[in-house]
Amino acid sequence: MPRPKTNNRExxxxxxxxxxxxxxxRAATIAKLAQEAGIPRGNLYYYFKTKExxxxxxxxxxxxxxxxxxxEWEAETDDPRELLLSCLAWLDRTRGSLAENGCPIxxxxxxxxxxxxxxxxxxxxxxxxxxxxxxxQFRRLGRSRDSTALALHLLSxxxxxxxxxxxxxxxxxxxxxxxxxxxxxxxx
Amino acid sequence: MPRPKTNNRExxxxxxxxxxxxxxxRAATIAKLAQEAGIPRGNLYYYFKTKExxxxxxxxxxxxxxxxxxxEWEAETDDPRELLLSCLAWLDRTRGSLAENGCPIxxxxxxxxxxxxxxxxxxxxxxxxxxxxxxxQFRRLGRSRDSTALALHLLSxxxxxxxxxxxxxxxxxxxxxxxxxxxxxxxx
DNA sequence: GTCTATACGGAGATAGAC
DNA sequence: GTCTATCTCCGTATAGAC
Numbered sequence: 001m002p003r004p005k006t007n008n009r010e011x012x013x014x015x016x017x018x019x020x021x022x023x024x025x026r027a028a029t030i031a032k033l034a035q036e037a038g039i040p041r042g043n044l045y046y047y048f049k050t051k052e053x054x055x056x057x058x059x060x061x062x063x064x065x066x067x068x069x070x071x072e073w074e075a076e077t078d079d080p081r082e083l084l085l086s087c088l089a090w091l092d093r094t095r096g097s098l099a100e101n102g103c104p105i106x107x108x109x110x111x112x113x114x115x116x117x118x119x120x121x122x123x124x125x126x127x128x129x130x131x132x133x134x135x136x137q138f139r140r141l142g143r144s145r146d147s148t149a150l151a152l153h154l155l156s157x158x159x160x161x162x163x164x165x166x167x168x169x170x171x172x173x174x175x176x177x178x179x180x181x182x183x184x185x186x187x188x
Numbered sequence: 189m190p191r192p193k194t195n196n197r198e199x200x201x202x203x204x205x206x207x208x209x210x211x212x213x214r215a216a217t218i219a220k221l222a223q224e225a226g227i228p229r230g231n232l233y234y235y236f237k238t239k240e241x242x243x244x245x246x247x248x249x250x251x252x253x254x255x256x257x258x259x260e261w262e263a264e265t266d267d268p269r270e271l272l273l274s275c276l277a278w279l280d281r282t283r284g285s286l287a288e289n290g291c292p293i294x295x296x297x298x299x300x301x302x303x304x305x306x307x308x309x310x311x312x313x314x315x316x317x318x319x320x321x322x323x324x325q326f327r328r329l330g331r332s333r334d335s336t337a338l339a340l341h342l343l344s345x346x347x348x349x350x351x352x353x354x355x356x357x358x359x360x361x362x363x364x365x366x367x368x369x370x371x372x373x374x375x376x
Numbered sequence: 377g378t379c380t381a382t383a384c385g386g387a388g389a390t391a392g393a394c
Numbered sequence: 395g396t397c398t399a400t401c402t403c404c405g406t407a408t409a410g411a412c
């Protein structure tokens with residue numbers, strides 16, 4: 001019998017998600033995670049065999065989350081231009097978080113690529129999903145010739161402004177850049 | 189008498205620069221640095237009191253390096269558009285390094301901002317210098333009204349493509365994005 | 377399932393001989 | 395100036411009582 005299931009694992013992943021976003025993979029230690037969850041260190045190893053397994057669970061959660069968000073946009077409109085603008089609106093709404101801790105995927109990719117290992121590829125796959133989605137919208141906009149390049153430009157801009165806004169700790173920069181990107185998308 | 193001065197300190201900074209670029213601040217340990225330099229761990233503390241002091245020296249070096257590079261561009265031309273294109277040419281030339289290890293400044297900013305501390309601000313100052321320089325060129329191009337936004341867009345694009353190319357370990361992506369940015373600059 | 381105790385390695389940093 | 399030895403703390407992970 002599964003029972004009400006206090007499902008601690010999911011709660012732990014949620015806490016780890018925030019912790020890793022705030023401090024990065026290396027700095028987000030097992031000790032800190034256990035402390036924030038209010039459980040002893042050793043207990044975590046009942047749910048996760050290794051630290052990498054935790055980050056793996058986080059990435060899986062993020063992937064589902066983004067898929068869900070894109071699903072919501074697509075439920076509202078079918079127009080590719082509107083979909084890309086929805087993406088920009090989302091970027092603008094998350095500016096506070098971006099300025100405070102950077103992009104939860106991008107900063108993780110940057111860190112994990114230096115550290116190496118198999119998790120790095122899983123993180124990269126998340127960005128790849130975004131890229132593919134954007135590419136599809138540009139194609140549907142009639143830009144099948146340069147859809148790859150346009151998607152690259154957009155994802156690049158999103159990741160770039162996340163780095164800059166985080167570096168200068170200034171959410172307003174996201175607003176400014178979003179407005180420029182909006183104008184660009186509208187003019188295509 | 190200063191003497192021929194084997195000036196080990198500068199050599200150590202150069203080695204640390206590469207190590208930190210390759211592995212990041214936290215992963216670039218004193219032990220690895222000492223090993224790559226071929227000296228014992230404890231010896232490093234004769235030249236640098238703390239690890240932060242090493243990164244501080246690296247940042248100082250990078251700042252001088254970028255100033256020097258911009259100086260070279262300005263020695264070749266006075267035209268602001270050409271100067272911005274020089275910047276893009278440099279971006280394109282460094283694509284191998286960017287794909288392999290990311291932007292040496294941007295990735296450091298991302299990491300140090302999470303770790304906090306006074307060095308984070310010194311790293312941010314480096315990006316600020318680039319931003320100011322770009323802004324100046326856009327102003328001289330006759331775009332004084334939106335020079336700040338345009339500079340933000342350019343620096344953002346540079347940082348963004350560095351993240352993406354590094355994530356996918358693909359220098360070609362830098363070429364593609366550079367070409368788009370070139371077209372953008374030419375059309376201004 | 378939950379917790380305590382601890383193994384074991386590696387981090388930054390210091391003391392002091394040479 | 396250079397090197398060895400070592401201190402102290404913290405990292406992941408495990409063993410095993412309850």
